[in-house]
Amino acid sequence: MAKGVHHQFPRCLTFICLVMLVSNLNSTQSHGDQQEQELELLLSFKACAKDSSQSLSNWLNSSATFCNWHGLACDQTSSHVNSIQLSGKNMSGTISSSIFHLPKVTNIDLSSNQFAGEISFSFPSSSLSSLLYLNLSNNNLTGSLPEFLFSVSFSGLESLDLSNNMFSGIIPHQLGLLSSLKYLDVGGNVLVGRIPSSITNITGLEYLTLASNQLIGEIPRDIGVMKSLKWIYMGYNNLSGEIPKSIGNLLSLRHLDLVYNNLTGLIPDSLGNLTSLEFLFLYRNNFMGWIPASIFDLKNLVSLDLSDNYLRGEISELVVNLQRLEILQLFSNNFTGKIPKALTALPRLQVLQLWSNRLTGEIPKELGMHNNLTVLDLSTNNLSGEIPHGLCDSRNLNKLILFSNSLEGQIPHSLSSCITLRRVRLQNNKLSGQLTPEFTKLPQVYLLDMSGNKLSGRIDDRKWDMPALQLLNLAKNNFSGELPDSFGSNELENLDLSENQFSGDIPRGMGSLSELVQLKLSRNRLSGNIPNELSWCKKLVSLDLSHNQLTGQIPISIGDMPVLGMLDLSENQLRGEIPQNLGSAESLVELNISYNRFHGRLPSTGAFLAINSSDVTGNDLCESDDISASRSGLLPCNKREDNNKNPFWWFFLLGLVGFPLAAFLIVVFIRRRQNLEVTTTRVENEEGTWEMRYFDSEASKIITIHDVLSSAKEGVLIITQGRKETVKFEVKEMSDLNCFSEDIGKLRHPNMVKLMGICRCGKGGYLVYENVDGKYLSHVVGSLSWERRRNIALGIAKALKYLHAHGSSFAGLVGEMSPHRVVVDSKDVPRLMLCPLKVSISSPYVAPESRNAKEVTEKSDMYGLGVILIELLTGRSSVDEEVGMQHESIVEWARYCYSDCHLDTWVDPNMKGGIASLVQNDIVEVMNLALQCTATDPTARPSAGHVFKTLNALTASTSSCV
Ligand SMILES: *[C@@H]1O[C@H](CO)[C@@H](O)[C@H](O)[C@H]1NC(C)=O
Ligand SMILES: *[C@@H]1O[C@H](CO)[C@@H](O)[C@H](O)[C@H]1NC(C)=O
Ligand SMILES: *[C@@H]1O[C@H](CO)[C@@H](O)[C@H](O)[C@H]1NC(C)=O
Ligand SMILES: *[C@@H]1O[C@H](CO)[C@@H](O)[C@H](O)[C@H]1NC(C)=O
Numbered sequence: 001m002a003k004g005v006h007h008q009f010p011r012c013l014t015f016i017c018l019v020m021l022v023s024n025l026n027s028t029q030s031h032g033d034q035q036e037q038e039l040e041l042l043l044s045f046k047a048c049a050k051d052s053s054q055s056l057s058n059w060l061n062s063s064a065t066f067c068n069w070h071g072l073a074c075d076q077t078s079s080h081v082n083s084i085q086l087s088g089k090n091m092s093g094t095i096s097s098s099i100f101h102l103p104k105v106t107n108i109d110l111s112s113n114q115f116a117g118e119i120s121f122s123f124p125s126s127s128l129s130s131l132l133y134l135n136l137s138n139n140n141l142t143g144s145l146p147e148f149l150f151s152v153s154f155s156g157l158e159s160l161d162l163s164n165n166m167f168s169g170i171i172p173h174q175l176g177l178l179s180s181l182k183y184l185d186v187g188g189n190v191l192v193g194r195i196p197s198s199i200t201n202i203t204g205l206e207y208l209t210l211a212s213n214q215l216i217g218e219i220p221r222d223i224g225v226m227k228s229l230k231w232i233y234m235g236y237n238n239l240s241g242e243i244p245k246s247i248g249n250l251l252s253l254r255h256l257d258l259v260y261n262n263l264t265g266l267i268p269d270s271l272g273n274l275t276s277l278e279f280l281f282l283y284r285n286n287f288m289g290w291i292p293a294s295i296f297d298l299k300n301l302v303s304l305d306l307s308d309n310y311l312r313g314e315i316s317e318l319v320v321n322l323q324r325l326e327i328l329q330l331f332s333n334n335f336t337g338k339i340p341k342a343l344t345a346l347p348r349l350q351v352l353q354l355w356s357n358r359l360t361g362e363i364p365k366e367l368g369m370h371n372n373l374t375v376l377d378l379s380t381n382n383l384s385g386e387i388p389h390g391l392c393d394s395r396n397l398n399k400l401i402l403f404s405n406s407l408e409g410q411i412p413h414s415l416s417s418c419i420t421l422r423r424v425r426l427q428n429n430k431l432s433g434q435l436t437p438e439f440t441k442l443p444q445v446y447l448l449d450m451s452g453n454k455l456s457g458r459i460d461d462r463k464w465d466m467p468a469l470q471l472l473n474l475a476k477n478n479f480s481g482e483l484p485d486s487f488g489s490n491e492l493e494n495l496d497l498s499e500n501q502f503s504g505d506i507p508r509g510m511g512s513l514s515e516l517v518q519l520k521l522s523r524n525r526l527s528g529n530i531p532n533e534l535s536w537c538k539k540l541v542s543l544d545l546s547h548n549q550l551t552g553q554i555p556i557s558i559g560d561m562p563v564l565g566m567l568d569l570s571e572n573q574l575r576g577e578i579p580q581n582l583g584s585a586e587s588l589v590e591l592n593i594s595y596n597r598f599h600g601r602l603p604s605t606g607a608f609l610a611i612n613s614s615d616v617t618g619n620d621l622c623e624s625d626d627i628s629a630s631r632s633g634l635l636p637c638n639k640r641e642d643n644n645k646n647p648f649w650w651f652f653l654l655g656l657v658g659f660p661l662a663a664f665l666i667v668v669f670i671r672r673r674q675n676l677e678v679t680t681t682r683v684e685n686e687e688g689t690w691e692m693r694y695f696d697s698e699a700s701k702i703i704t705i706h707d708v709l710s711s712a713k714e715g716v717l718i719i720t721q722g723r724k725e726t727v728k729f730e731v732k733e734m735s736d737l738n739c740f741s742e743d744i745g746k747l748r749h750p751n752m753v754k755l756m757g758i759c760r761c762g763k764g765g766y767l768v769y770e771n772v773d774g775k776y777l778s779h780v781v782g783s784l785s786w787e788r789r790r791n792i793a794l795g796i797a798k799a800l801k802y803l804h805a806h807g808s809s810f811a812g813l814v815g816e817m818s819p820h821r822v823v824v825d826s827k828d829v830p831r832l833m834l835c836p837l838k839v840s841i842s843s844p845y846v847a848p849e850s851r852n853a854k855e856v857t858e859k860s861d862m863y864g865l866g867v868i869l870i871e872l873l874t875g876r877s878s879v880d881e882e883v884g885m886q887h888e889s890i891v892e893w894a895r896y897c898y899s900d901c902h903l904d905t906w907v908d909p910n911m912k913g914g915i916a917s918l919v920q921n922d923i924v925e926v927m928n929l930a931l932q933c934t935a936t937d938p939t940a941r942p943s944a945g946h947v948f949k950t951l952n953a954l955t956a957s958t959s960s961c962v
Helices: 001-010 015-026 031-048 097-101 173-175 197-202 221-225 245-249 268-271 293-297 318-319 340-344 413-418 509-514 532-536 558-561 580-586 606-610 639-646 647-657 658-665 696-704 705-711 743-747 777-783 786-805 848-853 858-874 879-884 890-900 918-932 944-961
Strands: 049-051 072-074 081-085 091-092 107-109 132-135 159-161 167-170 181-187 190-192 207-208 231-233 255-257 279-281 303-305 308-313 327-330 334-336 351-353 360-362 375-377 382-384 399-401 424-425 431-432 447-449 454-458 469-472 479-481 494-496 500-505 518-520 525-528 542-544 564-568 588-590 598-599 621-622 665-671 677-685 688-694 716-720 726-734 754-760 764-770 775-776 822-825 830-832
Touching: 031 049, 031 097, 049 279, 081 677, 173 197, 197 221, 221 245, 268 293, 293 318, 318 340, 500 509, 509 532, 532 558, 558 580, 580 606, 588 606, 677 696, 677 705, 688 696, 688 705, 696 754, 705 716, 705 754, 705 764, 726 754, 743 754, 777 822, 777 858, 786 830, 786 858, 786 918, 786 944, 848 858, 858 890, 858 918, 858 944, 890 918, 918 944
Parallel strands: 081 107, 107 132, 132 159, 159 181, 167 190, 181 207, 207 231, 231 255, 255 279, 279 303, 303 327, 308 334, 327 351, 351 375, 360 382, 375 399, 399 424, 424 447, 431 454, 447 469, 454 479, 469 494, 479 500, 494 518, 500 525, 518 542, 542 564, 564 588, 598 621
Antiparallel strands: 049 091, 072 081, 665 677, 677 688, 688 754, 716 726, 726 764, 754 764, 775 822, 822 830
């Protein structure tokens, strides 16, 4: 038999040869035989592992003394292997179960490699393993938890770490057999089912982690018998029910973390027994009622986080007992009353976050004076009174977030010397007075939002020196005087000084803000010319100078700004002609020049092509000789001369005069290729050739070019066939020439609106779509349940996956991946529209790299999908005013909110049916996905296939749980 075994090696051990081998080991053998067999077991392990870093290079058949091999250690007297230490050796492949048969092995550590696959074999139940310590964490192992481990054979095991793999299935009921365990970690897998009640058999367990799985059911009632427990981490599961009262017996417990579950009821009084507790984390559950007074007996608490629950009542002054407390987070609950004065007497308190409650009264005057504050967030309460003076007495405060309260009075002088400040958000209060000269020299502040207060005074009478500043928002105050020439920062990306009383010229120094993306100076009293230098801001996407008293002409150089997408100059006293190059600024899509003193001819290209009359009105402008004539509502500069050069005018007139005349003027020739899928029709007139390609044989029979052109304005084409049967189509203007490819007509997918044909002349043209009975996603999102939102996301991902699978030339065909390009039909199926109008590069759905380089790849589609996901999750539109004001974009906002806040603060409160806790993990996962999709680095974004797969897995898992 032994011979047969030898022939198998050094192949990766199969189940069969293992059984043979095991029986060998069990028989009485000489020492030499045993050595031989240990050698074979080790070589079998090597054969299964892929060892790209050559960590096993000296594991050679020839070397009989394996005790010298890398990663092995032997018992000194008997020369048996007793320890395998191969953590972090970059190994992959599978783990051969042979190593579990090494007769004297006590320690196996294969953690932090890339071992994959299942570990399955049977271990003879009669034999007792000598294993004490097993660590397979941080690999890519799949399948059920290895069943053989949960047996009497391994009842001597003291430490078992299987965390951060892909283990699925349940935790075996036989867990209780491992009664010697002190350390158990199966966190970070995809385990389902309940926590086996037999776990309470492991009374010596000190460290227990079950976190980040999909466990359901209750925490075992009699967990109180596991008196050795020092550490419990069960967060990020779907556990329900109440915290068992018996938890009060775990007198050794130092760390209790049950976050992100579906736990309900009151926080048990008995927690007050756990006087060793240092960390108590219960956030993001459904706890109700008050904080039990006994919690304030936990004198060793370092960190207490009960945020994102339904807790109410006042925060007790008993908090004064928690003298070691460093972190207190109670945000997103329903706490009322005042902020307890006792907080001011906690010497170690660093982080205090009480935002989104219903707290009233003043902020305790001594807050900060005797604490060690680094982060203070009391935003979105009903706090009144003044900002206390001592908040920065720690000399460590870096986040000061008090927005959306009713705070009044001046900004305390002491904050002006708080040089550690980085993020300051005091907007939407009633703060008054002036900014001190020192305040504008804070060296580390990168975000300063003081908008929506009653601040006043000049800001140009001092030197601004804020080298880290990225966002400055002083909008909606009463600041006056001239604008400063500089803010002392080269990092400034977002500057909003709108709705104040600023006067004087726009400083030329603004031209040196090389990172500036958004500049809002609207609704002030600025005068003088628009400085040429503004056009040096090469990253500027949005420029709003409206509602001022600016004079002079539009500088020619504005038209050369590479990424300018939005320009609002309305309600000023600008004059002269509109520079023609503004019409060739390719990035420009939104333009408002209304109510100035412009005269002359409106350019007929670029953004002017589709300009609305309200954006040009109030000037002395006339329409140039081009197709956009009718949109602007302006009179043509010279009607007689220009009319017949304009095919659109021409067709418009034709419509009036009637088809008979049209038929007379037009030379028609039709070429039909019956056997090809794509049929082409041409109509020629003196202006050129209109060509229509049909992608649908029915459409080719009933739609004519004339039909398309005459319905272009309405956007709907209705064809009445005999016997009053009508067929409806949608007609949209086209700007992307990629669309005019025959291949696009072949694209057919249930999640795409069917393209029936394309009609074009020169560079312009129209797309004819099937008429879908439904609404744009942008209009319906607010009323949808989570399931429907997720299904919509899934459908869009599916369409993108299909599109991208057809080759990279179809990337970007959707153009702007936005909710305005998705129709949700009457059966609730999302349908993507290909080939839209020109994409606005300032659109929040356009990926950053496409904004500058205009290059569109699959990854830019993924960015747009990411923004849609964020909108589906948060219910916020990317043009949401609140979001837009405080954060650069919805993406920034989501990133901030996701990292800084808890679920309830960003998930759409209107989500129909509320958010069942079952899906809360899903929501977090989808947000993760959304943030990956919106990564600035395109290569970091996942593929449509990956997004589809992830969403699909969620759909599958939730429907099977319900
Ligand atoms: C882990 O396994 C999954 C599927 O089994 C695979 O898709 C993934 O690439 C693996 N990851 C690594 C790092 O090996
Ligand atoms: C509890 O552990 C003992 C060994 O200490 C074992 O005999 C018994 O079967 C275990 N009980 C359960 C329910 O696992
Ligand atoms: C709290 O501890 C006391 C002993 O200090 C014990 O008698 C009591 O049962 C414990 N309470 C709970 C609910 O565990
Ligand atoms: C969460 O707990 C509540 C109350 O116990 C229950 O009604 C609900 O079904 C639970 N949700 C999930 C997803 O388990």
